[in-house]
Amino acid sequence: MPAVDTGSTAWMLVSTALVLFMTPGLALFYAGMVRRKNVLSSTMHSLFAMGLVSVIWAVIGYTLAFGGDHGGVIGGLSHLGLDGVVGAVTGTGSSAIPTSVFAMYQGMFAIITVGLISGAVAERMKFRAFVAFAALWSLLVYSPLAHWVWGGGWLQKLGALDFAGGTVVHIASAAAALAAALMLGKRKGYGTEELRPHNVPMSVLGAGILWFGWFGFNAGSALGSGQLAGSACLATNLSAAAGMLAWSATEVLTGRKPTVLGAASGAVAGLVGITPAAGFVGPMPALAIGAITGCLCYFGLRLKSRFGFDDALDVVGVHGVGGATGAILTGVFASVAVNSAGANGLLYGGGLALLGKQLVGVGATIAFSLIVSAIILKCIDLTIGLRVDVESEATGLDVAEHAETGYEF
Amino acid sequence: MKKIEAVIKPHKLDEVKEALQALGVSGMTVYEVKGFGRQKGHTEVYRGNEYTVDFVPKTKIEIVVDDDLAPKVEQAIVDAARTDRIGDGKVFTFDCEGAVRIRTGERGSEAL
Secondary structure (H helix, E strand, O other): OOOOOHHHHHHHHHHHHHHHHHHHHHHHHHHOOOOHHHHHHHHHHHHHHHHHHHHHHHHHHHHHHHOOOEOOOEOOOOOHHHOOOOOOEEOOHHHOEEHHHHHHHHHHHHHHHHHHHHHHHOOOEOHHHHHHHHHHHHHHHHHHHHHHHOOOOHHHHHOOOOOOOHHHHHHHHHHHHHHHHHHHOOOOOOOOOOOOOOOHHHHHHHHHHHHHHHHHHHHHHHOOOOHHHHHHHHHHHHHHHHHHHHHHHHHHHOOOOOOHHHHHHHHHHHHHHHOOOOOOOOHHHHHHHHHHHHHHHHHHOOHHHHHOOOOOOOHHHHHHHHHHHHHHHHHHHOOOOOOOOOOOOHHHOOOOHHHHHHHHHHHHHHHHHHHHHHHHHHHHHHHOOOEOOHHHHHHOHHHHHHOOOOOOO | OEEEEEEEOHHHHHHHHHHHHHOOOOOOEEEEEEEOOOOOOEEEEEOOEEEEEOOEEEEEEEEEEOOOOHHHHHHHHHHHHOOOOOOOEEEEEEEOOOOEOOOOOOEHHHHO
16 A cells, blocks of 8 residues: 555544534534424434435445546546545645545535535425435535536636635535525514524534534645645634624624624634635635625625525525635635645736636536526425425424424423 | 412512511422513514514512411512512412312411
8 A cells, every 4th residue: 555644644534523523513503593392303404414425425425526537527436335445545745645534534524515504494394305305415416516626627627716615515505505495485484483593502512613623624625734734724713713703893883782693603604704715815814704704794694584585594694605705705815825736816916817717616606506406406395395394393393303302391 | 378479570589588488488489480561572683683572581489378478478579579670570369279288188277
């Protein structure tokens, strides 16, 4: 077996665990924001994805994303069932790591992307339908997108930059969330009843875990231990911090009190924004990206009431707006001084070239995810049905779909 | 016997309890409730959405006492629970037809 760099391998093993941890973190973040009677149902979406997508990724998802290339559109089946993965090496020199670690690491991204979508369908989607959707989506949308952006596909060849998944993870999940929210319809009581968070401390704990794990998400996307991981780590923290401050400031400047849920959401928004940019920008641009994203996402929450769709947990407002903002700002702030494998953005002498490629990436991701998601959802609706019945929605999905109660008091 | 129910502000519970114990009241049951009368609720904001919260947290006390003690108990609660601000609560008095101590089977005033 060819040699791997033990430092990079150790870091990537840790990063794999960090990104996995983000999924239960997301579960807590979301669960705290739904009503008590649906706390388990919301948790189950993220939890079950850890099992379901892990298996699908290993059997076929990985190879479709990273197993060779067909026309820049999709990978092949050379690594079906992870064939040839154990013992192989990905990367070179000080970034040489076992392919098994690379494959696992990438799989963790597939898992959490599916979990993110669940925010839009909370409190009214049939669990069976969610499972079917998760399985099909990870194969038909996630793997192709991962291939386009990281696996040798056309967006990568074009030169669009996405360090850790602003498009593949955040925009893709937001587009799917939009399709799902539109097709599922609004929750009963939306606009008339109080559909408010039942456990804000739980959401804060979840946000904290997300921030912690995001170091693996972004700095781990350096795919090795070294300067690039360091700068990505730095950018990640600064953007989270700026995002939080910007959101809280926006709350106060619009005449409201600074809320805990807002501060936590601001940090998450900053983290979303820096995701595509983490390994390409310096620390001060990272602050700017966090601040801009935090502020824009605050207003992004209004999209759902403006356009009349029930995106229960603001996947579009935070991950859609945040991912797109970050991807576009990458085209502004990227610098080859930070990462020679990147490009120069608008403010670093690159002109509009990179910015144009970023826009292509954003647009292509939105279109592809939105359309294919809609088709998958329609097929599921025609067969299993997407939404629970009125009675179940009123009782709560914990009891209706899982025969469980979240709290005994 | 009379049953006295009082809805009071939660932070007044200790004072009310001490005032009742000073009168010789030997027991009480306490609930956490929510409600409103003339006291208005407030607005909470989550993720930019405003929610009007009408119900205010209150504490409800229930006691059963002999008829002659009831007026003193009612007044003691009123004095101890008053803050002179809206939302102080109310005291209600009902007739109680029967009482039994479960352990011993004592009935009526013996059970109180």
